Amino acid sequence: MSLYFRTGLAAVVELMVLFLVGGLAPFGSRSGKQSVSETLCAGFVIYYAMLEVTVLPLAWAGVSLYVIFCIWAGELSLMCAISVVLHFRGFFAEVGAHARKYRFAAVEFLLVLAGAGAVFLAVLIPSGRDVSGTIAQMTTDLYHDSAGLVGGLYGETLTSCPMPVMLSRYHIGAEFYCALFEIPCLTQMKLVQQGINVLLSLLIAHRIFYRLTGEKRVPSAIGAIFYIVLLFTSRTSFSSAGVLVDSAWTGNGMLVGILLPGLLLILLGLYEEPDRQQLHVLGMCAGVAAVSLSRTSIYLFPLALCAGIIPLVISKREPGLIMHALLWMVLPLSASVLCVLHPVLVFAAG
Amino acid sequence: MTGYSAYESGFSFLRKTIRLYEQPGFFLVLAAAGLFLIILLGMQSGRLFLAFPTVFFFLTVLNPFVFPAFIRGGAVSGEDYYRLLWLIPYGMLIAFGTITLAYRMKKGLPRNIFYLAVLVVLGITAVPSLKTMADLRLPSDIYMTDEQLQMVCNYIIDESGIDEPEVAFDNEEYRLSAREYSAALRISHLFEDAGDTASVQAMNKSLRAWHPDFIVVRKESDAASYLDELGMSEEAYTREYLVYRHT
Numbered sequence: 001m002s003l004y005f006r007t008g009l010a011a012v013v014e015l016m017v018l019f020l021v022g023g024l025a026p027f028g029s030r031s032g033k034q035s036v037s038e039t040l041c042a043g044f045v046i047y048y049a050m051l052e053v054t055v056l057p058l059a060w061a062g063v064s065l066y067v068i069f070c071i072w073a074g075e076l077s078l079m080c081a082i083s084v085v086l087h088f089r090g091f092f093a094e095v096g097a098h099a100r101k102y103r104f105a106a107v108e109f110l111l112v113l114a115g116a117g118a119v120f121l122a123v124l125i126p127s128g129r130d131v132s133g134t135i136a137q138m139t140t141d142l143y144h145d146s147a148g149l150v151g152g153l154y155g156e157t158l159t160s161c162p163m164p165v166m167l168s169r170y171h172i173g174a175e176f177y178c179a180l181f182e183i184p185c186l187t188q189m190k191l192v193q194q195g196i197n198v199l200l201s202l203l204i205a206h207r208i209f210y211r212l213t214g215e216k217r218v219p220s221a222i223g224a225i226f227y228i229v230l231l232f233t234s235r236t237s238f239s240s241a242g243v244l245v246d247s248a249w250t251g252n253g254m255l256v257g258i259l260l261p262g263l264l265l266i267l268l269g270l271y272e273e274p275d276r277q278q279l280h281v282l283g284m285c286a287g288v289a290a291v292s293l294s295r296t297s298i299y300l301f302p303l304a305l306c307a308g309i310i311p312l313v314i315s316k317r318e319p320g321l322i323m324h325a326l327l328w329m330v331l332p333l334s335a336s337v338l339c340v341l342h343p344v345l346v347f348a349a350g
Numbered sequence: 351m352t353g354y355s356a357y358e359s360g361f362s363f364l365r366k367t368i369r370l371y372e373q374p375g376f377f378l379v380l381a382a383a384g385l386f387l388i389i390l391l392g393m394q395s396g397r398l399f400l401a402f403p404t405v406f407f408f409l410t411v412l413n414p415f416v417f418p419a420f421i422r423g424g425a426v427s428g429e430d431y432y433r434l435l436w437l438i439p440y441g442m443l444i445a446f447g448t449i450t451l452a453y454r455m456k457k458g459l460p461r462n463i464f465y466l467a468v469l470v471v472l473g474i475t476a477v478p479s480l481k482t483m484a485d486l487r488l489p490s491d492i493y494m495t496d497e498q499l500q501m502v503c504n505y506i507i508d509e510s511g512i513d514e515p516e517v518a519f520d521n522e523e524y525r526l527s528a529r530e531y532s533a534a535l536r537i538s539h540l541f542e543d544a545g546d547t548a549s550v551q552a553m554n555k556s557l558r559a560w561h562p563d564f565i566v567v568r569k570e571s572d573a574a575s576y577l578d579e580l581g582m583s584e585e586a587y588t589r590e591y592l593v594y595r596h597t
Binding site for chain 1: 370371372377393394395396398399400402403406407410411430432433434435436437438439440441442444445446448449452453465468469472473475476
């Protein structure tokens with residue numbers, strides 16, 4: 001298979017995975033319709049939240065990147081299988097009696113799980129180790145952190161991550177596709193990841209305009225076109241537009257271009273339906289995902305959430321939303337405290 | 351607090367930060383216009399979720415009277431402060447402001463002409479950006495590292511016979527970028543420990559502590575003479591660097 005074909009396949013599979021994962025906690029709407037862009041946005045948020053929840057403790061425990069890859073492959077298989085079953089639940093409900101429905105669902109679940117797991121693991125086993133090395137090569141953050149925290153163990157991050165606060169964890173999610181499709185790291189990050197992220201950003205912006213305009217199709221589409229043209233024309237090296245367009249594959253790019261607009265989309269959903277549980281779950285996942293993407297999120301995310309939740313609480317007169325917002329911020333705020341305490345702990349220890 | 355003023359620490363800092371890091375002034379004016387249009391003519395959801403957050407940020411973290419304390423408190427460093435400007439949704443303010451204004455116009459030809467005019471303006475502003483993009487080229491060296499460093503790394507990887515050789519570079523830049531070229535290298539702390547003004551004794555002590563497989567030093571550096579005095583002889587050399595093997 002040519003590199004172009006494998007790269008295209010990686011992009012399609014990554015979008016499919018995001019779509020399936022997004023099916024686990026759908027946005028929903030008053031009309032009951034679930035748009036593709038909202039499903040992808042939910043998928044992005046849950047994907048990186050799960051990645052963070054998986055990788056952070058394993059990295060803390062010093063597990064090798066290769067083992068982390070394999071565990072992540074298993075988790076992705078599980079999430080995709082659950083999502084497929086959830087999507088087809090309505091179909092099975094119509095097929096027959098309850099017992100039959102559950103039997104079908106169980107068989108389908110096991111088949112999808114086995115299929116996805118087998119594909120992921122079979123392809124990872126020969127190429128996972130190479131990609132572990134490539135990650136260490138690409139992520140200079142890992143190198144710098146290990147240098148600062150582990151003293152003489154320069155380079156030990158090649159296969160293990162012994163530092164308590166490991167940066168660039170989101171790379172592991174992206175590099176997973178390098179291993180699956182044997183595409184070079186730079187191609188994956190700067191072509192597949194960049195393309196998908198700019199596309200996601202555009203879809204989310206369109207959905208935001210759609211909600212802000214009271215679900216009008218034409219103005220929301222025109223707004224999205226203006227938005228994307230503005231992103232390209234107004235960018236400078238360090239501006240938000242520049243970070244998104246030129247560095248969409250980086251954690252900061254994803255934070256600014258996808259996660260913060262995604263947070264706005266979640267808040268707009270809550271504005272319509274404050275009691276919708278899925279949106280509270282997504283909000284919490286957004287807080288966790290933010291920390292995975294960038295250390296900048298530990299102050300950007302709480303600030304963005306404050307600015308969004310205040311008008312929501314005032315307009316809906318529901319102070320309970322503040323408690324939910326605090327729950328969303330648990331991980332970013334914990335990370336802030338850890339960052340403040342970490343130098344103190346290192347100093348005290350040594 | 352001596353010498354501190356909101357003007358010196360706040361206004362000028364904010365102005366410099368925006369000038370250095372944010373969009374060209376033309377777009378900032380458009381974003382401000384979009385904000386006013388949303389506040390004056392927009393729907394409630396637009397006011398709540400686009401206009402309110404923008405005003406909120408300018409009253410809090412981007413307020414010249416407030417953020418100096420924010421920076422001094424250690425919440426965000428002065429170098430990273432520009433990232434707070436990412437919170438302002440410039441593109442959305444302009445785009446949604448345009449839509450808001452269009453919806454105050456008569457449906458049909460006037461509104462379509464307005465949309466077209468905006469697209470033409472945006473297209474004109476896109477020309478310099480497109481020219482820049484047309485000039486973009488892939489670098490011939492995908493690693494974007496020094497040629498001398500690549501030669502040294504290639505030699506060590508090919509000749510050492512060790513899977514992950516530990517290498518001590520006296521050049522700090524090389525210590526930071528060598529693993530971007532090859533993740534097979536492990537970087538030693540030898541020279542950080544010995545310091546730039548190391549003596550022969552300090553170098554000897556550090557060598558016993560760190561045991562790197564290879565030592566790479568600049569030809570004209572003091573470290574090269576210290577290593578010679580310690581009885582080590584170079585195994586290879588490039589135009590600027592000497593490579594010693596430590597046994």
